[in-house]
Amino acid sequence: MSTARTRLAGVTGHRLFWPLVVLVVLLAANTVYRPSFLSVELKNGHLYGSLVDIVRLSAPLILVALGMSLVIATGGIDLSVGSVAAVCGAIACLYISEQPDQNSLGAVLTAVAIAFGVALVLGAWNGILVAGIGIQPIIATLILMVAGRGLAQLVTSGQIITINSEPYKTIGVGHLLTLPFAIIIALAVTLVVAVLTRRTALGMIIEAVGGNAEASRLAGVRSRRITFLVYVVSAACAAVAGFMMTANVSSADGNAVGLWVELDAILAVVIGGTSLAGGRFYLSGTIVGALIIQTLTTSVYAMNIDPQTALLFKAVVVIAVCLIQAPAFRARFRRRHAPTAAPATPAEKQKEQVPA
């Protein structure tokens, strides 16, 4: 019995336990509201259902949040991801829209490559400001957040560029083996990031830099290079997310693509258990966090919550998520279970006391 209890404690003590509970509760609430919520059917050889929507729609957020996790792990923050996504989506769509044959795979690949290259440049720009010049991350990336929106609109001339390109569309709404392609991309990128950070020493080094930059420098870590790198990675992730967002609706809207995604991404990272102060980061937590956020948004639509109160609903859930996750909060309700130390036996103590 006691082993069962310790095993239970092990499960409930796991970092992902409470976020997952929240996710399940949200899904359950939806199912109660509409029993068919969980049903997934096969339509035209594609999986079809609200659950699939949630995962597909959270793919861009997952991508952005992955990059954001790394940035936050170094103690930084990247506000520019939304703008970077918009710029890259816009460039890709602009290039494709100018091709005689928008369905040519080559053209789409070129478009994506060009936009991706731009993303790397933008990431490098952030990286130089933060790591090279030493500007506070929030303000350094704020610059690109503001200017990047302008760039995106400059690219689209303030219009919505509509394209009609099947290969590009695939990125957002295509399917592979009945699964939405976006999910596969998100999985692949997750895998790459996970392998890159956890199979090499990169993850630990990032955590060291975030935990104590000066100590890491004195241990021979090239802190600046690492800091630079995470901003580039973050921008690259944002670019892929930007492709997905624009491919989803086959159009690039410089103003709307990725608007406020930085807040959602940071929220996902934080829900996932990574501290904004830097240090340890948890990719799996980030993904669960992103899923929670998307489920929340979808719930508002699926449960037809009045848009005027939707934000109140969001606020309640977010606060519930953080409360339930906070050990200090749970501790307050578990006082009576406080472990009591077994009293030491007198023999063990062998006090040798001398009167003062």
Added chain:
Amino acid sequence: MTTTPLAARGPRAWWRVPQRQVPVLATLALLLVMYGIGVSQYRAFSNIQVVFNIFIDNGFLLVVAVGMTFVILTGGIDLSVGSVVAMTAMVSASLLGDGVHPAVVLLIALLIGPALGFAMGCVIHFFDIQPFIVTLAGMFFARGMCTWISSTSIPITDGFWTSAAQERIRIGENFVTVSVLVALVVVAVAAYTLAYTRLGRNVYAIGGNQQSALLMGLPVGRTKIAVYTISGLCSAIGGILLSFYTLSGAPLIAIGMELDTIAAVVIGGTLLTGGSGYVFGTVLGVLVLGVIQTLITFDGSLSSWWTKIVIGGLLFAFILLQRLVGIRKK
């Protein structure tokens, strides 16, 4: 045995500014340079009223940024400010619309913000949850309250409000509004609080190292809750000023204001990690944003996207110079 006393550093010349204030002074100098550029480029820029307008138009931002300065000095962050500003304006407008006496409205409006701030502070402290997430929930909540109260903007016609809004306090040829005076009073009170009260010093202490502050026997919890309450109060005052400014409550007003506020505070030289910064710096930060905006309006030839790019560019130039001046001094 002789003990060599550690050689005291040479006496400081009276004109030498303390190291800590160099960044703020550098910022001030750069701000003046920027203003000078405006004057040399656009004729009407040199009107004193332009300067006053920057204060008139940014009075509420200034007040909110002052509150944010407290929070950031402790190493926290408050994302709820923009929404609380909007909520305060909405509540005032809707209560006034219902015919409630302005004094009562003022009181209620000034209580809601701090109450929410207090609640957030308590959650942050007692449950040890990251401020970012708590105040983000607060942001959703306050904005949700706005749309819940009304999805359309509510005009204010109350006599007290309109006279507060339209009263012009003449200074020679030019004028300022009541809001400017309120903002300056808030700045003065905040600067005094930070420099000369225990609460203020504890704010710096927590920002320096919360663990150490705790071990030094400082009231960490109380101070943390206090700063979020103060930020809430400043947001409430900012909300009132905004309702003076626009004579209405609109559910979508002040969206994204938290970023402007944070930007102003950080440009003013306050470290986002806490423990270092001045209210005066925040004033400069707000002015920098105001001057950038004024420069762009005066130019009047930029398209919408170039506006954003130029704002980003000016911000970059400013930060870069500020940083370079700072490095040289280090």
Added chain:
Amino acid sequence: MSQRHPVLTMTAISKIFPGVRALDGVDLRLFPGEVHALMGENGAGKSTLIKVLTGVYSTDAGTITLDGQQVSFAGPMQATAAGVSTVYQEVNLLPNLSVAENIFIGREPRRLGAVNWREMRRRAKELLARIDLHIDVTELLGSYSLAVQQMVAIARAVDVNARVLILDEPTSSLDADEVAQLMRIMRQLRDDGIAIVFVTHFLDQVYGIADRITVLRNGRLVGEYPTAELPQIALVEKMIGKELDALERLDSETDRDRAAVTQGEPLVAADGLGRSGSVAPFSLTIHAGEVVGLAGLLGSGRTEVARLFFGADRADQGRLAVDGAPAAIRNPVAAIDRGVAFCSENRRTEGLVGELSVRENIILAMQAARGWLRPVPRRKQDELVERYIKALSIRPANPDMPVRNLSGGNQQKVLLARWLITEPRLLILDEPTRGIDIGAKTEIQRLVAQLSDGGMAVLFISAELEEVLRLSHKVVVMRDRRLVAQLDNDDTLDADRVMQAIASGAAQEGLEKV
């Protein structure tokens, strides 16, 4: 005497951290007007006991009474208010505030409710002058060396009107003179009727001042003894829980042949190396297999010299040569590439990454040198980490514990282990024995001797002159941030001569140009 009542008693205190029983039924009694030494090995539970007392940690069992009243402080604030003033083990001050404020924050002198800055500065200056510290109190605390910070922390604690003063390893980074100052003040306070808890690993300090001693081992109480009735050897035996001869054998081993090893080309040679505002240009050579000790008073610039060798600070004058070839060491990476390692004195801010585990902290430098693409294989990690956990007796011997949760002394050992596994050619040790118990200290000394015999060059900085003398082939004396003397450690060299060199450094100016 027996009718005296203890001002403070702690009875049957237990404290459990996840996986560690840090305290197990510990008692402590404090009488007014006594200095009570709390002794024990690294990780014995001394700091935890103190933190339980002042309410930083809650107790899992046991009671605390102050003046006969049962108390349970919710935190240091309450403890301070009740008259328990504490200097915690790591310097826990605020680097972003001025020295004066660090002393007075929380009880600033005020006029009409406003903080009276002028008065505060005046009193701070006065207070520091009493412990012979003459520094600019308006400067940020963070700009001073760790030792200065520690003095400030002490000044802060002794200034309050406390009935109980707790000093957790206050002397770990102080020089003999500062220690003497501190002792003087402690005596004064004791005579005023204050009860003082004193934690240290320096036995002579204990025997110099303590009235009674409480010994802890592995979180358990061993006993409480009047100092006079407990010979040093017995104390050490009680602390480590075994017979002492093993220890003595170690001690003698380190007493070794210190014949100069200056033949051949120096491994590292500094020629006119300096950095304006921090160290005056100096020249110094270090040979393979040589231990160079750096001696000097607090703030004399020893740390700065070490940082120049390591590239932690960039030299702006002079040249550095490694293996006879000029080497531009502009950053730590360049230094590490050339086989230099630097174990810094301030382990909390410049050494460890608190959140990471013991294992990760140990392999960090090695990993950084290999580049992130080539992770140290897990098997090798386990092997290395296990070896050094054992060699340095790091406790608890759990490599996956966050290093933040280790006791101070054990943290120091982790830092040392980090550099030892990189097998450097020049190892710079800045106060490596700070806060380390005697058992481990001899262990480390023996290790240094062994390494140097194996051909490693060591630059050794320690506030303890005996230690420097015991290990070094050559003692370099610093004063006022300049190198004032280089003394060969032959039989004629003793502490007095070194002190003399420090004191009369100005007169020996000539040596600087050696």
Added chain:
Amino acid sequence: ACGNSDTGSESGGNGDGQIVLGFSQVGAESGWRTANTNSIKESADKAGIKLQFDDAQQKQENQIKAIRNFIQQKVDVIAFSPVVESGWDTVLKEAKDAKIPVILTDRAVDSADKSLYKTFIGSDFVKEGRLSGEWLVEQKKDATGPVNIVELQGTTGSAPANDRKKGFAEAIAANPNLKIVASQSGDFTRAGGKQVMEQFLKANPKIDVLFAHNDDMGLGALEAITAAGKVPGKDITIITIDAVKDGMQALADGKFNFIAECSPLLGDQLMDLVKKVKAGEEVPARVETQETTFTQEQAKAALPTRKY
């Protein structure tokens, strides 16, 4: 540095008699808005009016600031598209005191004091909603059973969303069979429209009509409808507002069923008004932009000549 206010006083660039128009635009939040901006810029060029353009980035505060600065610059006429209806009295009074006439474009303000501005030019959002609703009532007048409508609202709290919702609701009240079964905000964006529509389709087995507050949300919803295996324009009747090019194309292709136009091209009309106001001529208190509605056939005819 700022003592030369006397030289500033005769500024404004009207030394050469050119009219200076200070225009504060809401932002560039949509293609519609950009077309609006372009129309105004082009017309100003054509009319020989010097345009001081300012983008408020969807913030009322910024617009007020811009108007203040226009007053400082002593422009001849101020025009702006208010972000929200209320809250303009103070700054408009300042303009009035500085004797600068003000023209509102695109959206109205709710000031009680009508003397604060000279005229209003723009479209009527309520009317757009009403026209859409009336068309639907006409279409479904034979419907016997209930007709399920889903609505994609614009940004919650924004004036066009509020007004279009209101106008539409008023119009369909004429037929009790017409029922809005779900209504959510799609933030005026394609992605938003698509995401909301996906859930509408799953939550409501029978959707007969989609009413979207703008073309973009409608276009987004199209994809969701197709993905759900339904035929837009046939299985689901789609009504939108704006008539941007992509929307018109969809209408012409038979994917949409009806669009109420909301024209951004008010530049020429505005410049006329500016000249008249400057010359002190009387102008009507309210000028409506020339707008119409489109059915599929009308769209096919109109498409080749659409400017945006």
